Amino acid sequence: MERKPRSLKRKTYYAMKMKRAVHLLFYKRHSKPGVKGWELRRALGPDYPKVISLIDDYLEKLDLKVNTIFEEGTPPEKPTREQLDKARFYVTLRGSLTPKEEKLVGLRIDDIAILAISIAYIISKRGKAPRKDLEDLLRKKMPGWRVDLNINRYIRSGYLSEDENGQLYLDWRTRAEVDQKALINLLLESEVLS
Amino acid sequence: MSIKKRRSLGREELKRIIDLCRSVDIKGLNPFLVDVEDLVTIIKEYFPDWKETWDLCLDAEALNEIASVVNLQSEWVKHRATSLYMDPFLIEEKLHILKAENIAQIFLKIWHPLIEFEQISIHSIGEATKYWKSLLPLDERWQETSIVERELERATRKDLIEQKILAEESFSAELESLWEELKHKVGNYGKVRYWDFIGADTYQETVMRAYLTSFLITYGYATLEIYPLEEEIFIKPFEKPIPIQKMKQQLASFPISISLEEWVRWRENQGA
Numbered sequence: 384m385e386r387k388p389r390s391l392k393r394k395t396y397y398a399m400k401m402k403r404a405v406h407l408l409f410y411k412r413h414s415k416p417g418v419k420g421w422e423l424r425r426a427l428g429p430d431y432p433k434v435i436s437l438i439d440d441y442l443e444k445l446d447l448k449v450n451t452i453f454e455e456g457t458p459p460e461k462p463t464r465e466q467l468d469k470a471r472f473y474v475t476l477r478g479s480l481t482p483k484e485e486k487l488v489g490l491r492i493d494d495i496a497i498l499a500i501s502i503a504y505i506i507s508k509r510g511k512a513p514r515k516d517l518e519d520l521l522r523k524k525m526p527g528w529r530v531d532l533n534i535n536r537y538i539r540s541g542y543l544s545e546d547e548n549g550q551l552y553l554d555w556r557t558r559a560e561v562d563q564k565a566l567i568n569l570l571l572e573s574e575v576l577s
Numbered sequence: 578m579s580i581k582k583r584r585s586l587g588r589e590e591l592k593r594i595i596d597l598c599r600s601v602d603i604k605g606l607n608p609f610l611v612d613v614e615d616l617v618t619i620i621k622e623y624f625p626d627w628k629e630t631w632d633l634c635l636d637a638e639a640l641n642e643i644a645s646v647v648n649l650q651s652e653w654v655k656h657r658a659t660s661l662y663m664d665p666f667l668i669e670e671k672l673h674i675l676k677a678e679n680i681a682q683i684f685l686k687i688w689h690p691l692i693e694f695e696q697i698s699i700h701s702i703g704e705a706t707k708y709w710k711s712l713l714p715l716d717e718r719w720q721e722t723s724i725v726e727r728e729l730e731r732a733t734r735k736d737l738i739e740q741k742i743l744a745e746e747s748f749s750a751e752l753e754s755l756w757e758e759l760k761h762k763v764g765n766y767g768k769v770r771y772w773d774f775i776g777a778d779t780y781q782e783t784v785m786r787a788y789l790t791s792f793l794i795t796y797g798y799a800t801l802e803i804y805p806l807e808e809e810i811f812i813k814p815f816e817k818p819i820p821i822q823k824m825k826q827q828l829a830s831f832p833i834s835i836s837l838e839e840w841v842r843w844r845e846n847q848g849a
Contacts, residue, residue: 506668507665
C-alpha cells in the first residue's frame with residue numbers, strides 16, 4: 384500500500400520536470416535555439432539526462448527527437464557529466480521530410496540543392512573550403528545572384544560560417560540537423576542511380 | 578658568394594617557405610605535396626648565417642609554418658581513415674553529374690530540421706503595452722533643448738560635481754568601493770539579489786548603481802546568476818577581478834530593465 388503513493392509522487396515529479404524541460408527545449412531564448420546541458424541541470428537538477436530521455440521517448444510518437452550535439456563533434460560512447468553539461472540539446476525531426484513537404488520549411492528545391500551541395504563540398508574538402516571555389520561550382524548550375532543570396536542566408540542561419548580569409552566551414556545548425564555520413568553515403572549510391 | 582648576398586638569398590628562401598605552407602592551409606591543398614624534409618634542410622643550411630633578430634624571427638616563423646603543415650598532414654591522415662572521407666574530385670564530379678532536384682531529394686532524406694518556437698507570452702504583451710503607454714511621442718522626445726541665456730560666471734568644482742560633469746572620485750575608485758560593498762553585502766551566502774544590491778533610496782541613485790554594477794560585471798569584478806524560469810537574478814562578486822580574456826564562458830549582453838515602476842515595486846516590497 385505504501386508503494387503506490389511513492390510511485391505516484393515519482394511520476395508527478397518527472398511530469399513536472401518534463402514540462403519545464405519542454406519549455407526550455409522548444410522556445411528560443413537566446414540567439415540560437417536549443418538549450419545547453421548546464422542550463423538544463425540548473426533548471427531541472429542533476430538527473431536532467433533522465434528527464435531528457437523521457438521526453439525523447441514521448442516525442443518518438445510525434446516523429447520528433449531530442450538531439451544532443453557534443454562540443455567534441457563526434458558523440459562519445461558514454462558521455463561524462465562534463466561533456467553533457469557542455470553539449471547543446473535540440474528538438475529535431477526524427478524522420479525525414481518527403482519531397483512534397485519541402486515547402487513546409489519555406490525553401491525552394493534549388494535553395495535546398497544549394498545547401499546540400501555546399502555541405503557535401505565542404506565535407507569533401509575536410510571541413511573547410513574557399514568560398515570562391517564553392518561559388519564557382521554552384522554557378523555552373525545556378526544563377527550567380529541566387530548562389531550569393533543563398534550562401535549569405537545559410538551563413539546567417541548557422542549552416543555555414545565564413546572566416547576573414549573567405550574560407551567556409553560547417554556551422555552549428557549543420558551539426559544539429561544534417562546526418563553528414565548518410566549524406567555522403569547517399570551521394571555515393573546516387574551515382575549508380577543517375 | 579658574399580655573406581651579404583647569401584643572407585639575402587636565405588631570406589627569400591624563408592619567405593618562399595612561409596608562403597608555400599600558408600597557401601597549403603588556405604587553399605586546402607594536399608599537405609603531402611610539401612616536402613617537409615627538404616624545407617627543413619633549407620632552414621638548417623641558412624641558420625648559421627642569421628645574426629639579426631629580424632632574421633631569427635623569420636627563421637622561427639618558417640619553422641612554425643612547417644609545423645602547421647605537419648599538423649595538417651596528421652589531420653589529413655586521420656580524415657582519410659574516417660568513413661566521412663571522400664575524394665574531393667569524386668564528389669565534385671558527382672555534384673556535376675546529378676541534377677539539382679536529385680541532390681535536393683537526397684538531402685531531404687538525411688535532413689532533420691530543428692523545431693523552434695518564437696511566441697509572445699501574455700506577460701510580454703502586458704509589459705509591451707505598459708511600455709507603449711509610457712512612451713512619449715517622437716516630437717516630444719526629440720525636442721530641441723531650449724537654451725537659456727545666462728550671464729557669464731565662474732563654475733566651482735562643487736557645481737560641476739552637482740551637474741555630474743565631474744565625479745567626486747575617479748571612476749575606477751567608485752567601482753572598487755562598490756565592489757567592496759558588494760563583497761561585504763553577500764557575506765557567507767556568496768551572492769545577493771540584483772535588485773537588493775542596486776536598489777537605493779532614490780530612483781536616480783538606483784539607476785546610477787545599476788550603471789556602475791554593469792561595469793563591475795563587464796570588467797570581471799562580479800558575475801550574474803540568472804534564473805529565467807524563476808525570474809530571479811543574483812549578483813556574485815569574485816574574490817579577484819577576472820580579465821575578460823580569461824573568462825571561460827562566452828560573453829553575452831543581458832539587458833535588465835530599471836524602470837521607475839520596478840523601483841517603486843521594489844521599494845514597496847522592502848516595506849518603505
